[in-house]
Amino acid sequence: MEEMVVLVNPNDEILGLMEKQQAHLNGLLHRAFSVFLFNEKGDMLLQKRASGKYHSPLKWTNAVCSHPKSGETYLEGAQRRLREELGINADISEKFHFIYKADVGNGLWEHELDYVFTGIYDSEFNLNTEEVEEVRFISPKNLDREISENPEHFTEWFKIILEEYKHHFKHK
Template structure:
């Protein structure tokens, strides 16, 4: 992971390359993507593998990541969906949001996130999670998700809690 170079955002809006872990350690503003896959109104969520470098074992949206330096956001979203969950669906770009959050272990997210949404038929969808990335997946209805987050916020990643709270029109 230490050699992965991602796009950071300078004060003037220009992009510059930065090593991923450094971006998180120094809370450097950087690009990211988040993917939300739905079936009949239910969202596919994932539990991050326990050994992830931050937020291991916590539930998050379908998938999220950072584009590699010089990788398009759309290609990044599709790549990460295939890498983490072993499938691909058509994705539609929805909106761009910004947030900052402490993710534990001295690491921080400060991201400009492009959101992508896809539709799937779970009866025909072959989910094949990479065990190094994902320990579990499940479909959840919006009301149940809100109730779970209210009852057990520490079971969910900081960014997913922010998405559900601030951007409910997109996430759910």
């Protein structure tokens, strides 16, 4: 079954549905969410995307990024993907939303109205290996250093969302 995304205008008014890869080829604005999880020490969870992903395989990114289904809230979608990708339930809350556009290579674009959620999680994972290669926690300082030294190891959207996150929370 084709995965559909919800196309929207900048005011989050629904324009229709489109197959996900087609929306990424056309660079059309659609709904998305991003989840940043932290452990009790304040380290951020990163996931390495699975090798079979159709774009940005084996790149590090935040805990979960995806798209709500038609009729699903941003929060419901984020909680669903935490279960589907990481095999976890986590208490998350919405922090902000913004629009970005990123070239992810091979003629594909992420153009998203992105709702960003955060939460604390300090337990075990049951990774879906079709989605996630591995996970790790990293301190904000070490994350900044790694991105600076090897930006190509990270997804384009994660670098954008992380900067927006820092802007909202002055997180260093």
